[in-house]
Amino acid sequence: MTVEPILVMQGIRKSFPGVAALKNVQLRLFPGEVHALMGQNGAGKSTLIKVLTGVETPDGGEIRLKGELIQPTCVGEAQAIGISTVYQEINLCPNLSVAENIFIGRFPIRGPAIDWKTIERESQTALAALNIHIDVTLPLASFPVAIQQMVAIARALSTAAQVLILDEPTSSLDEDEVERLFQALRQLKQKGMAILFVTHFLDQTYAISDRITVLRNGEFVGEYAASALSRLDLINTMVGREIDEASYAAETAAQTGSVAADPYVSACGLGSTGTMRPIDLDIYQGQVLGLGGLLGSGRTETARMLFGIDHTDSGTIRVGGEAVKLNSPRKAVQHGIAFCPEDRKTEGIIAELSIRENIILALQARRGIFRYLPKRLQRTIADEYIQQLGIRTPDAEKPIGQLSGGNQQKALLARWLATDPKMLILDEPTRGIDIAAKLEIMELVKAQCRKGLAILFISSEMSEVLRVSDRIAVLRDRQKIGEIAGKDADEQSVFRMIAGAES
Amino acid sequence: MNLSRHINARTLPLIVTSLLFVALFGFGSIAYTGFFSAQVFINLLIDNAFICVVAIGMTFVIISGGIDLSVGSIVALTTMVTAALVEHHHWSIWAVIPLVLLMGAGFGLLMGVLIHAFQLQPFIVTLGGMFLARGLCYVISIDSISITDESYTQIAQYRLMLGEETFISISALIALAVLAFAIYLAQYTRFGRTVYAIGGNERSALLMGLPIGRTKILVYTLSGLCSALGGVLITFYMLSGYGLHALGLELDAIAAAVIGGTLLTGGVGYVAGSLVGVLILGVIQSLIAFDGTLSSWWTRIAVGVLLCLFCLMQRLFERGSQSFSFLFSYWKKPAEPSNNTDQEASKACLTQVTTRTAA
Structure with a gap:
């Protein structure tokens, strides 16, 4: 493939008092791929995502979106340039309605007022794409966590983003729901969206990803094609030492x-x-x-x-x-x-x-x-x-x-x-x-x-x-x-x- | 529209409050002759116009998850500044009123900036504002200043006749206009919805890319503005400025908002509810006035009991709605879990790792 990457992060550095969280980390995302970001706890996955989405400002390095240098300083800014994120803990407002949670921050306005009709209609469509059929006017809190997570995903999808980041989105979903999510992701992939997927579950990584980037102790270890990296190799690269998979399993x-x-x-x-x-x-x-x-x-x-x-x-x-x-x-x-x-x-x-x-x-x-x-x-x-x-x-x-x-x-x-x-x-x-x-x-x-x-x-x-x-x-x-x-x-x-x- | 769809834990307190108001008014109408008239009802608005306006500002603050203790003092300061400028300096009221409104908004803005920029507790900042504004009243004068300016008294005493015997005052009309604007602001603007989002979960709101800082500052500015307007309405009502005006008004405003269904923890409430809350406070006062044998302090006792009951009620509704939520069917086709075979059992065990609920 000679496709240009849509997003390139290079030489990203970030330190917190006493710890270097990211040391010279790089990441490439291509349109139409699902890219898994793997690493142990403390490897720097979350920090990298925070840097990308404007929650944290990097100490060094550059981020290019479609070749242009970007430096998001707040979440709204990252969203505006087409980077949407679904966080591990559900970051929605439980007191607002489902529809509102999907659209808040970019409400359509008709005349002097928010156009609630359009919002409700389009939320229904957005959720239907994930095969969820609920009353979108009810408060988010009246639904179980799995549904809330799907609402968060629907929100991210409906922003017409070019880059979608999913930070452990499946930790509160059951198998059926994960499959539903994956179906939606495959559709998006075909539409040319670049998806960055962070997870701890190896099965899920292999079920959906095309390529894998591994971080360890805040450092970039490598970028691999998912089909070319065996599970055992993946674990070994993440851990940095040889682990006998069989001994782990049983x-x-x-x-x-x-x-x-x-x-x-x-x-x-x-x-x-x-x-x-x-x-x-x-x-x-x-x-x-x-x-x-x-x-x-x-x-x-x-x-x-x-x-x-x-x-x-x-x-x-x-x-x-x-x-x-x-x-x-x-x-x-x-x-x-x-x-x-x-x-x-x-x-x-x-x-x-x-x-x-x-x-x-x-x-x-x-x-x-x-x-x-x-x-x-x-x-x-x-x-x-x-x-x-x-x-x-x-x-x-x-x-x-x-x-x-x-x-x-x-x-x-x-x-x-x-x-x-x-x-x-x-x-x-x-x-x-x-x-x-x-x-x-x-x-x-x-x-x-x-x-x-x-x-x-x-x-x-x-x-x-x-x-x-x-x-x-x-x-x-x-x-x-x-x-x-x-x-x-x-x-x-x-x-x-x-x-x-x-x- | 399907009515039952709109009755849930959020709207129920408001509905109960409204019914309570109707019940109290109905009780008065039966018990006391002359109670049941349009004028008695409108008087509730006229007499409580200033609380209504202040409570509306307070409602926004509480929905955003904050609190504003300075409102009563800003009201008093407004009355003092107004009275001093009009009486001692003979300013035109058309210059004074915009000026004091600006002053109130500026006061709120300042507190909002402190709260947001330095991450201070709203309680402390507005407590400081409360002492400051109340103290400033006495810098102007320690005595009451009565307002005798003619154009001022004319506005204060103007009565818009509604039919033969009923009338409404300018203050009440202003309060209703503020209410209408506030409902629009809360339900149909981005600002209003952001206020709700911040009250629901500030961190989430931040991560959803909402303008947290600007909105929070604006909320306190709005409350300051409403307090100043409330102060202007008091000068219409009392025709004086005094440092002891509106003592404890902030607590009345909070009480009205809570009785009107606003949760002190933020995120939940309706502006219209605060009007009903104010009307309930007013109708209790009227009942006690009509009765004639009870001391006016019984109002306080009644309000105290009501407040406790309402908080309790909100909590009970919330619990109720949690157990209801399991009854909703949200997937199109529910999957029946079964683990009869080994394979399915191991599958079930795998999925439970991904399930959030604790064993």
């Missing part, structure tokens, strides 16, 4: 250190009317117990009962052989149980505080405010965990919000490890972080386990549960339906168990 858990004879925590018939049917669980020190099951099967609920967040009305819990009543998280902490909740952003990190403060939080809370940890000690503890867990940061005083997702997760892990727990509950510790960081987290989990910690591991990615766990308790419909030893299990056997319990 390495059965190697037996770990010595397992205590008696369970540390033993739940018997633990249940809560309406949320969870009675469940028996034994969690041993030196062992990882995985909770397997589909979404809504009761994984998080189980964890919350064990940590005393949710009220239980049947069954008993024994900790270290003694019957206890865990009716508040405080009690659970006193018994050496620690809990990493699943929503890292809202229930985990405190973004404005430094890494040190975030790590020290749980330990200080356990000691009470009158036994203040001297700052020097705090720093020693923080530095120790930063080193031990490999948290990538210039120093411990950096606000944690500036770290990438994987490093934030490690800091959270450090927070609980610092309290020296006997048992650790990890709810979705690998959500929203890239493959290499996932592997690292899983390794850390296993390493802690070898040191004699009892771990309850929850993940919606079955391959991870299989990889980490010594034993897997399989849940379905808020009920435990069985237990498998990790080394005997593969995805198929777990799924068979879940499917079999249906009848």
